[in-house]
Amino acid sequence: MTASARRWPLFTALIIGVGLMAAPAAFQMFHRAPLGGDMIADFEPYMEQEKIDTFRGYMDLIDRAVAESADLRTAVVDGGSLTAEQYDTQFLFAKKLGDEWVTINTDMTDLLDRMDANMDNYAAVAALPPFQLFPWFFVLPGAMVAGLSGVLLWRSREGSTPRAGLWALAALGLAIVAAPAVFQMFTRAPKGGDMIESFRPMMTHERVQNVQGYFVTLGGGEGQLRVGAIAAHEAAGGQADDFPAIAEFSAQWPTIVGEFNPMIATMSDNIDNFEAVDAMPSFPLFPWFFVVPGLLVGGCALVALRRSPSPN
Template sequence: MAETSQPTLPSYADIVGEEAVVAEVGPAPRPRWRFVALIALGVLLFALPVVTGMFTRAAGGQQLLTEFRPYVSSEVIAKFRGYLDTVDAARTDVQATQSIAGGHYERLDTFVAQYPSIRQDMNGLLDAVEGQVGNYGQLRAVGPFDVLPFLLAVPGLVLVGAGVWGLRRTGNGEKAFGARILAILAAAVLIAVPFADGLFSRAPAGAQLIDAFTPIMTHERVAAVQRHFVVLVAAEGELDTQFLGDLRQHDSAHAVPGIDAFVSQWQPMTADFASLIGVMADNVDNFGRVVALDRITAPLGFRSFDYFGWFFLVPGVLAAAAAIDVKGAARWPRKR
């Protein structure tokens, strides 16, 4: 005997419709972990420059780069070397004619005795600066150094905002398209910065400049240079007010071109040396801030300047990966 099929009862969805069921139950929850990740990444990006003092340290670095600009060039270094040659020639003339002048010149004696070490010290300083002309240019080409911390912190805040917005939308079962777009824009900025500013190729120059400037950018070294300058000032004063007069009195025809050049060039020479020493003295602390910026990653075993570009690229890629809905993008053409 053939079995007869029993009629099935209609489901609730058949009676009221699927849309009504969805309206009563509510939309299915959407994945939220991506927005949590965006918030965490944004907090990290904002906290990094704040906790490490990057704002003040980068500002100090920018001030140092700006104030050293008139002196970091081969032409200016050559001018300073010319000044040292002039002083050297004056010393030679003093040694050759001091017996003719016949007086007692305490300041000139100090100058004659100390100038070889002064010249050696100043040559070392000029060598250090001249050797970093290229690296200095690389850092200058990066752009405003003090802006870089903001290019981490501001996208970080945007990512936090996008993450919170996305959590609220997905919590209500709604699409978070706007939040994703906002996060992608922040990620695009982070990815673009190291390439636009050339951080991968230019930032490592900062580590080399730090190594070269470390011996000369100390309070002790600046104080030593200031003492050198005091010796030169005293020598020039004694030359101009006493020595030359005594020499002319005893032998008016004796030529001293080195001394004459030293005295005639003294005004521009002293102005340039005083400016250089002043810039060094004013930026010792700023240099310390740059060194501290480079050592932020020292506990991790590497120097910040060598990997500065990655501080932007890695979080940018992570933010983009978290923001892009790959499955949704794959379904979109089929939905059309």
């Protein structure tokens, strides 16, 4: 057995170790992974069934109020205080809300559906080790593999390779293979991939700007219904109680603002974070980034063991 035949497995292990160490830098994980962690933390308050149900309740309430707003317009016009044209001009945003509600409702419901459908996926990703640590899951084992392989290579120049060191290298390879299983990455990482896939259409500047626009339409519409249209109805002899959904919408609106505002902010402030996570390698591939190098390192160590003379 030549020296080079004994040493190439160790040299291969050294290269794999260096490769593991370099991978986070190559994928910009030191920058991107913490941003992903920020995103996961920021979305936490909204990835709860109770919160999603609350938002759905608001959408349902607004839906009923918008339906009533058409009746309110008819009542005001029939009351004679305003013509239909005057009503639409004076209460432009109330009209806009009625005209655009189907679009708003569809889009907002889609957002809620996506969040609702990814509740389990989010929980799986949130249960992963902190994102900030991700790069170090590559760097530390890579450094250990490279360091041990380097020492063994150095020792092999003298003609023999310590078998204990080779067994340690094999164990290290096995540990790297086992890591994804220990952290349940085979089940959790694909769920993270599904969530990224599902969130991709909603985490864009254009989509967030649309939601901001909905907020303006909703706020403007609510205000004109409350301050203007209902008052016009009352001036014509009607009562605010004639339109209970509008009254409830107005009563709830400050709370809705307080709830929607931070959610829109969370979406808006996490677009860059999402894009950073989306630019990393696909989540389902992550376990294999450990398994494959781990198997190779373990295999190299075993080959080196076979070619290394036994002390007996």
